[in-house]
Amino acid sequence: MEFKDYYKIMEINKDASQGEIKRAYRKLARKYHPDVSKEADAESRFKVLGEAYEVLKDPEKRAAYDQLGSNWKSGQEFNPPPDWNANYEFSGGDFASGGASAFSDFFESLFGRQNRGTYSGSQRQGSNFRSQGEDHHAKVMIDIEDAFHGATRAFTLHAPKLNSHGHLVTQDRTLKVQIPKGISQGQQIRLSGQGTPGTGGGEKGDLYLEVEFKPHSFYRAEGKNLYLDLPLTPWEAALGAKVKVPTPAGIIDLKIAADSGAGNKLRLKGRGIPGKPAGDLYVILQISLPSGNTQKAQKFYRKMEQELAFNPRARLGV
Amino acid sequence: MIEDILTGIILNEENTLTLNELSRACMVHSEWIIELVDEGILEPKGEEITHWRFSGTCLKRARTVRRLQQDLGVNLAGSALALNLIDEIEGLRARLNEQEKSS
Numbered sequence: 001m002e003f004k005d006y007y008k009i010m011e012i013n014k015d016a017s018q019g020e021i022k023r024a025y026r027k028l029a030r031k032y033h034p035d036v037s038k039e040a041d042a043e044s045r046f047k048v049l050g051e052a053y054e055v056l057k058d059p060e061k062r063a064a065y066d067q068l069g070s071n072w073k074s075g076q077e078f079n080p081p082p083d084w085n086a087n088y089e090f091s092g093g094d095f096a097s098g099g100a101s102a103f104s105d106f107f108e109s110l111f112g113r114q115n116r117g118t119y120s121g122s123q124r125q126g127s128n129f130r131s132q133g134e135d136h137h138a139k140v141m142i143d144i145e146d147a148f149h150g151a152t153r154a155f156t157l158h159a160p161k162l163n164s165h166g167h168l169v170t171q172d173r174t175l176k177v178q179i180p181k182g183i184s185q186g187q188q189i190r191l192s193g194q195g196t197p198g199t200g201g202g203e204k205g206d207l208y209l210e211v212e213f214k215p216h217s218f219y220r221a222e223g224k225n226l227y228l229d230l231p232l233t234p235w236e237a238a239l240g241a242k243v244k245v246p247t248p249a250g251i252i253d254l255k256i257a258a259d260s261g262a263g264n265k266l267r268l269k270g271r272g273i274p275g276k277p278a279g280d281l282y283v284i285l286q287i288s289l290p291s292g293n294t295q296k297a298q299k300f301y302r303k304m305e306q307e308l309a310f311n312p313r314a315r316l317g318v
Numbered sequence: 319m320i321e322d323i324l325t326g327i328i329l330n331e332e333n334t335l336t337l338n339e340l341s342r343a344c345m346v347h348s349e350w351i352i353e354l355v356d357e358g359i360l361e362p363k364g365e366e367i368t369h370w371r372f373s374g375t376c377l378k379r380a381r382t383v384r385r386l387q388q389d390l391g392v393n394l395a396g397s398a399l400a401l402n403l404i405d406e407i408e409g410l411r412a413r414l415n416e417q418e419k420s421s
Contacts (some may be wrong), residue, residue, distance in 0.1 A: 026390070026391070029389055029390055030390055033385075033386070033389055033390060034377065035382050035383075035385055035386060035400075035404065036386075036404065038411070050389075052363075055388065094329040095361065134342075135342055135344060135345070137341045137343075138380070152323050175324055176322070176323045176324060177323070177324045177325075178323055178324065178326070180326075180327075180328050182328075183328050186378070187328050187329065187330065187374055187377070188328070188329045188374045188377060189323050189326040189327065189328055189329075190326050190327050190328075190329055190333075191326040191327070194324065205342070206342075206343070207326075208329075208343060208377070210378070211324070220415075222412065225418075
């Protein structure tokens, strides 16, 4: 197990006041909040930040943590001394309150595993003990082709659960899900009855899967529309041509008009993600130049230079 | 163990959520959802509360607001502003990607 330097994570000194700790947390939380931040590791940083704050905001836990000594370095192999928190008094039965996901092994070795009771608004009012199970949410990645044709995909989801001792454990389950044809980026699939079972004969909760497309080697998706960059030779663009273009439904022949330019956008109606209405496929023209690294090519370019009066910088006034 | 193949429904303009369903999906009381509608953060279809229907986008927005409130202590007006800015940044980022790819 690795030692975690909570002060370093929060970018504060060991003698920081409780006020400084709170301010540091707020500042970093805004920076790394997964809804706001686009940093690749935002989610894990936010999680470890929450863990650090959980310990340092609480003077009792902070004192116990400080007692480990200051010689530890982040990432160092760590095992808590057997009597590490002897004589430290903790109020209440548990340490933690907030936080949506399980903390690190390091945290748990010090403060134990806790059931951080998640806020639940599931129909608890009244004297009725029948309660509906909670709804769950998960994000899943699929290929653009799956949205195009429809598919059956297996997803392994990790769900925090309480075991028979009331401890929080992660339980994996694999679900085979029908991906409906025509689903677009960011849409959600609702699977009824796949959430937490209800109590007292209450209904099961639902599971919401938010679908995200895996990056594709040449298509980009925006809503139901797909975008594809299509490289052309200079002569295809200048003279017009019929070229082969991949679409999710198969290869098609596309007519390129004479005198086409780079950046021109061709709209293939209804060839995007299927639906009512179906999305479109936009083909964006690009022009690739043959390399000038052979004598033959150089001779040819030289000839173009002599015979074609062409100034691409005319608009720049030079 | 792999169970049977599950079939769900896509949340879109036709398949929507009622106020109760949305509240449950966000693990909040319906009063909280009503506040979001009053603030203009969620725009359900239908006039009367009992006829309100929420899209998948509403579900996403509501859950984002919930996280912003819980994690950052942002109030409703602040969340509404943050949502708008997040949308705008995502739009700009998509356009930037376009530009970088085609240049």
